[in-house]
Amino acid sequence: MTSFAAITAAADRLSGHARETPLLSSPFLDDIAGRRVLVKAECLQHTGSFKFRGGWAALSALSDDQRHRGVLAYSSGNHAQGVAAAAAAHATPAVILMPQDAPAIKIANTRALGAEVVLFDRAKDNRDAIGAELAEVRGLTLIKPYDDAEVIAGQGTVGLEIARQAADLGVSEADVLVCCGGGGLTAGVALALEQTAPKMTVSPCEPERFDDVARSLAAGEICRNEASAGSLCDAILTPAPGDITFPILSRLCSSGIVVSEEDAMRAMALAFSRLKIVLEPGGAVSLAAALFHGDQLSGPATIAIATGGNVDAALFAEALRRFG
Structure with missing residues (x-):
């Protein structure tokens, strides 16, 4: 299990490597939400998402022998790029299993960062079986996208920054909204804020039809999604919350918020x-919750973590055409 001490240790290893991303605001967004809204722009992190933090934290915690043999990751794109970038910086070979329907920009970026990309059909192929065979044959160390203690610790550094930046703005009490897939970022942020900003409440945010975390929190046990694909929010489509993350979410988080595409x-x-930032759909669900689901919030302020900006140009143009 990860801990606050693991998060602070990850922060030390990330120092000088990860960006401290800004906490942005706009009076126009405050008016829409009916309360103060602050946006943690992790879309400005290296590789375009918070996943760089977890990738670096995990790679930097491996032994020299493990880094020499290489790492394996599963991802639709953001974890892929985070691990690929961290692996390249550590001169570590990286193999990334990616669904063939992942956004083209994410596949291209992962390859450009030096990783070997292996594509699979998530509707037909057994990703875990493919990964297990690759790991065994090549001696690779698996870095899971969310159910990994060091990855959670790395993502938790977002929470450390939020507490410090919000305090500088005079904010100590807020609803902290997190775009949530398997819960690595949500769990890490909740652990960090438990110690550094205990008046802040963390809520996972998910797209409709892929609200496994919200349903799991309501049921008190892990629930799975029926579908594995079929949402624009590809970055946060996971089968279920993790075995490591769910107990943390159950203890520290409020009920989940579900938003439409x-x-x-x-x-x-x-x-x-x-705000002049670019978000992908899965990286925008927390802001959507802050702006359009205020009836589910209770704090005087809301902090939405904008988790990623790796969006295909055509989809981004469509968002601007319809709603800009």
Whole structure:
């Protein structure tokens, strides 16, 4: 299990390598939400998402022998790029299993960062079986996208920054909204804020039909999604919360918030027009929750973590055309 001490240790290893991303605001967004809204722009992190933090934290915690033999990761794109970038910086070979329907920009970027990309059909192929065979044959170390203690610790550094930056703005009490797939970022942020900003409440945010975390929190046990694909929010489509992450989410998080794809697209357009940042659909669901689901919030302020900006140009243009 990860811990606050593991998060601070990861922060030390990330120092000088990860960016401290800004906490942005706009009076126009405050008016829409009916309360103060702050946006943690992790879309400006290296590789375009918070996943660089977890990738670096995990790679830097490996032994020299493990790094020499190489690493394996599963990802639709953002974890892929985070691990690929961290691996390249550590001179570590990286093999990334990616679904063949992942956004083309994410596949291209992962290859450009030096990783070997192996594509699979997520509707037909057994990703875990493919990965297990690759790991065994090549001696690779698996870095899971969310159910990994060091990855969670790395993602938790976002929470450390939020607590410090919000305090500088006079904010100590807030709803912290997190775009949530398997729960690595949400769990890490919740652990960090438990110690550094205990008046902040963390809520996972998910797209409709892929709300496994919200349903799991409501049921008190892990629930799975029926579908494995079919949402614009590809970055946060996971089968279920993780065995490591779910107990943390259950202990520290409030109920989940579920948003529509249309709301995510609208949030993308507003983030661009009012904050001048580019978000992908899966990276915008927290902002959508802040702006359009205020009835589920109780704090005087809301902090939305904008988790990623790796969006195909055509989809981004469509968001601006419809809602810009």
